[in-house]
Amino acid sequence: MLEDFELYGNVNRAQNFIDFIKPGRFLFSFVISYTETSEIPGITFAGADRDSIQFTPPADAEYLHYGYCKTIDKIPMTPDGKPTPGLLTKTALESASISHLTINAGSKVTPQLPFIESGLPFGKNISIQDAMTDSIVSHAVEYGQIIGRSLASLTDCLIIGECIPGGTTTALALLKAFDYDAKVSSSIPDNPVELKNQIVTSALQRVNSEHPYSIVAQIGDPMIPFVAGMLSSASSVSKVMLAGGTQMAAVLAFASKIGFNEESTAIGTTSYITNDKSANFKELVQNIADIPVLSVDPGMKNSEFSGLKAFSEGFAKEGVGAGGAIISSMIKTGNNSAKFLELAEKEYRRLFT
Template identity: 45%
Template sequence: MEAVTVHLGDFSSHMRELSRGFLFTLVIGTTDTSLVPGITIAGAKPELTHYTPAADAEYLVLGRCQVIPTVPMTPDGKPTPALITRAVIKLTGAGVLVVNAGARVRPNIPIIDLQGEPGRDIRTGLAIDRSIVDRVFSNGVILGENLARVSGAIVIGESIPAGTTTAMAFLVAMGYDAWNKMSSASPVNPRDLKIAVVKEALRNAGIDKPLEDPLEAVSRVGDPVIPAMASIAIGAARRGAKVLLAGGTQMAAVLAFIKHVDRGVLNNVAIGTTKWLINDRTADLIGLVREVAHVPVASANLDFSNMPYEGLRAYEGGFVKEGVGAGGVSIAAISKGYSINQLQEVILSNYEELLKGMGNTA
């Protein structure tokens, strides 16, 4: 199996630019939709999901967390995808920026703040005040323009629990068929619960026909990460940088936002993910992208089936799948000449460091 599989479009120009070096930008945010019991496993309890993005960011940058006393990992050792991202970033020496789109808990590290706010539960029908969405968008475009002055390839990842649910609501609000196509961090995708939440959100937001304005759709039923990622991508792509949206089915929502604001930049935009996300039979990223905008989609073929720890092998069973830009940075590293084996060796090494730090050698 090749290290990278291209599922849609021509990914060669992105590979060439990534091979010259890349900058990784992690966008964090929260939505109170994550407090709905059972909608996400990105936290031991619903109220702890507000800590996950900040913890992911701290672990990515520092190798440890400060807002929580441990790292984002299940009690039985299934690690945050930030483990993959941090390991690959260390291997490549790429630069990292953390961007706060609107997180309930702020990480204790240097960040760029887009002056957003956390998203409310979308079932209220008013997720974010429109003035806040406009401010995040304007600030994100400025940031993207400046990032493009630093690097010709920008990889943008995310951390927002319940983000697939808010992304579904946004896509449906914009007229796309996202029902039953969004992935989940759990091997058992709570699709019925997500659909019920989205239907209630659309009803309370008064959306009975497709909206034309993506900023309005975010304001009613979205989350702060969607406009933040999209605006950074737009700003960077307008200046000619190649942008890799690093994530799963949420990237279809970001792509739709970009398309409805500035279709002309799409030739500089692609999506990078993992084989685990592509293989998720409860989701359909490729189908969503075909419906939204025909941009290249590629996946990194990481394979943890022979890892010596069950916590890592669980990825092969459908746990987590993607997040914190794991697939995108892996593709970027492969573009620079690193092999899948090299990536997996450094991921394993970092995981073992993590276990030692937790006092666990099993």
């Protein structure tokens, strides 16, 4: 199992984190949200077409739970039919019998299953206006803290994954506003760096405050302060694994403004993120906080299916907390990448043949 992991940053802390959670209970929380920034043409491929992007977060939640979607006919896919990284998450959670709960933190469409409601509205398009008000940010942090405390008290390791299409752009904007030299990953191999930078640049021109709450209100999205709130309370109760790439770096950047327990926190992601030459994920995290990065190679490059192989080729390198879910499942079961690939291919076959 460990041969498929890479540990970055504070390696001692990473090893302690793994040793602590191995015999314990895991809980995967899936935070769904939305930013109208995703409606800018070309910014995300998290949906078969532009109109279906809003259905991707609830559909991912439904797929994780039911094994199929209710809001849409098929599972979420790119326009050319590559499946959601939720396929990896679902395979991981099922193989290790890890429970999960869905949390609605501003999704435009609510999922057709029971979920924890936070009362947050979706975020506005940061290329033209503020994402939300300061009081929405306060609400997001407060409710995130309540939920984080509750869920952490029920487990030894709270894994937090997210789905917010277009979220790498808001994450990039927030990281830049906080003066981090961030180069973000994207779900598209030809990362539309130009377009993202244009949006971020115009968004940053609106920033007129030094206050972290106002900054995230102006150029962030609801997921960021909400998950940061979860982290800030949960990390004083249990271990917390932020499952994701660039978006979780933005969460971490905001969380370091409001405070959290670094000793109980790790980021878990895929090697497709940590090896991404167009981004600088490992260095970015190290610059933000002294927490370890756990990275797993999900082994998809060896798949017989092009839809799975694509993950290793830069499509949807991460999402729906896939990396953290795979890491947790491997820690719990002792499975390695070869075994995980076998299970993911079985799930792929179930869905598509």
